[in-house]
Amino acid sequence: MKKTKIIATIGPATKEEETLKELILAGIDVVRLNLTHADHNFCSKVIEKIRKLNLQFKKNVAVMLDMQGPDIRVEEIAGGSAKLSKGDKIRIYKNEVLGDRTKFSLNDDEIVDEVLVGAKIFVDDGKVELEVVAKGVGYLICEVKNEGFIATKKSVNICKTTRIRPFLSEKDKSDMKFATKIGADFLAVSFVNTIDDILEVNDLLISLGNDDIEVIAKIETEKAVENIDGIINECDGIMVARGDLGIEMAIEKLPGIQKKLIGKCIEKGRISIVATEMLASMEKNPRPTRAEVSDVANAVMDGVDAVMLSGETAIGIYPVNAVAMMATIIKAAEQNINCIELLDKAMRSEINDTVGLIAYSVVDCANRLNAKAIMVTTMTGTTARKVSRLRPASPIFALSPNEATIKKLALSFGVVPVLVKELHNFDKITQKTIEVAKEKLKLVAGDKILITGGYPFVENSPTNFMKIEEI
Numbered sequence: 001m002k003k004t005k006i007i008a009t010i011g012p013a014t015k016e017e018e019t020l021k022e023l024i025l026a027g028i029d030v031v032r033l034n035l036t037h038a039d040h041n042f043c044s045k046v047i048e049k050i051r052k053l054n055l056q057f058k059k060n061v062a063v064m065l066d067m068q069g070p071d072i073r074v075e076e077i078a079g080g081s082a083k084l085s086k087g088d089k090i091r092i093y094k095n096e097v098l099g100d101r102t103k104f105s106l107n108d109d110e111i112v113d114e115v116l117v118g119a120k121i122f123v124d125d126g127k128v129e130l131e132v133v134a135k136g137v138g139y140l141i142c143e144v145k146n147e148g149f150i151a152t153k154k155s156v157n158i159c160k161t162t163r164i165r166p167f168l169s170e171k172d173k174s175d176m177k178f179a180t181k182i183g184a185d186f187l188a189v190s191f192v193n194t195i196d197d198i199l200e201v202n203d204l205l206i207s208l209g210n211d212d213i214e215v216i217a218k219i220e221t222e223k224a225v226e227n228i229d230g231i232i233n234e235c236d237g238i239m240v241a242r243g244d245l246g247i248e249m250a251i252e253k254l255p256g257i258q259k260k261l262i263g264k265c266i267e268k269g270r271i272s273i274v275a276t277e278m279l280a281s282m283e284k285n286p287r288p289t290r291a292e293v294s295d296v297a298n299a300v301m302d303g304v305d306a307v308m309l310s311g312e313t314a315i316g317i318y319p320v321n322a323v324a325m326m327a328t329i330i331k332a333a334e335q336n337i338n339c340i341e342l343l344d345k346a347m348r349s350e351i352n353d354t355v356g357l358i359a360y361s362v363v364d365c366a367n368r369l370n371a372k373a374i375m376v377t378t379m380t381g382t383t384a385r386k387v388s389r390l391r392p393a394s395p396i397f398a399l400s401p402n403e404a405t406i407k408k409l410a411l412s413f414g415v416v417p418v419l420v421k422e423l424h425n426f427d428k429i430t431q432k433t434i435e436v437a438k439e440k441l442k443l444v445a446g447d448k449i450l451i452t453g454g455y456p457f458v459e460n461s462p463t464n465f466m467k468i469e470e471i
Helices: 017-026 040-059 170-183 194-205 224-227 230-235 242-248 251-268 290-299 319-332 339-348 354-369 382-389 401-413 426-440
Strands: 003-010 030-036 064-067 081-084 091-094 104-105 120-123 128-136 139-146 148-151 154-160 186-190 215-220 237-241 271-275 304-311 374-376 398-402 416-418 448-454 464-470
Touching: 003 319, 003 401, 003 448, 017 040, 030 040, 040 064, 064 170, 064 401, 091 128, 091 237, 091 416, 104 154, 104 251, 128 148, 148 215, 154 242, 170 194, 186 194, 194 215, 215 230, 215 271, 215 319, 224 230, 230 237, 230 251, 237 242, 237 251, 242 251, 242 271, 251 290, 251 339, 290 304, 304 319, 304 464, 339 354, 354 374, 354 382, 354 448, 354 464, 374 382, 374 426, 382 398, 382 416, 382 448, 382 464, 398 401, 401 416, 416 426, 426 448
Parallel strands: 003 030, 003 304, 030 064, 064 186, 091 104, 186 215, 215 237, 237 271, 271 304, 374 398, 374 448, 398 416
Antiparallel strands: 081 148, 091 139, 120 128, 120 154, 128 139, 448 464
């Protein structure tokens, strides 16, 4: 049973119900819908299918909507793409034009005025580099620094702008209203730079009456890395989005930054996700490269909560294979996680409250006793996340009568959410946790499980007990 979660991006290759079923059975925990490419109608249909399959297979696959944010992209190119040669001059127009090898426009008609001469412009995750050599009225003149292709809808990153405007666009606000209406479980916020960006998102969610949705800050800029402590404090988790981040910063720094950010999330009890090109070669090939396997494994061994597939499942030829391979790599890598070291690091930053101390005692005992499982009864998910943060060797089964809580735990390391009815006495709590453990695991006489939670099992009941049960 894997502990690290898998997020799969849904697109044209995986939108059909049969393929979604195969993805769920292969091991996905969360589906991601990218609002840069997917409209509300597409998302609604996918979410409806996921919820139907959850009921059919007794799963709890959650839904993440990924907002576009201040995302800049190439507008339409004649024929879909155009080849540029090193040394060519190309114009970027403020007003929309049909692009070709001499000109194109962007989806942001204000950015042209804000870009400075000397700015570097990177297209399609840096595959094409342009340098602004002059500005005219309503256009930029750029020199092509390396040969490559520009194509419709490809991403654009620009260094050196005077951009100062509200963080949330009208599209983002519309998408957040849609997320509230459809009941999304996670909201990934693109191009976060400061704590103020997260506060702006939180304020709008409160005004929409949906501050329960989990907010994931995508770390894609150097400024976000500089402000990471404040960002982590105000969000529910972060996504290390290595595509744009690798353009904003020296690419050789990415592994160290990734490891540092995962560590900070464990310390603060926040969700951590690593994304971009995890198994990119599997868009077109049935097997990953050895480097990709090592990349996924290293993220897992660092204690990341979740890893994400993007193009591999959205447009790839082998989406189900990619998920199955990801799950296989995760299970192998988890055998090498140093649980004692991660527990020690996490506990150094634990607040000495009842929940934290009980969680530490549970995980420490589970590790020493080689317990088969940690069973957590939880109304809000707080106890389960406290235990998860300490990265136990045992799987964590979180029993809750609250469906929203169950979905929120879909990205927490090692947590298997289980929906149950409310349990009104201690004997029933013990009985139900043992039933679930026996159902989920192949237990034999003498196996031990640890049970923790709050009693009585009602809203706002604090974590106040730990029990060791021998089968």
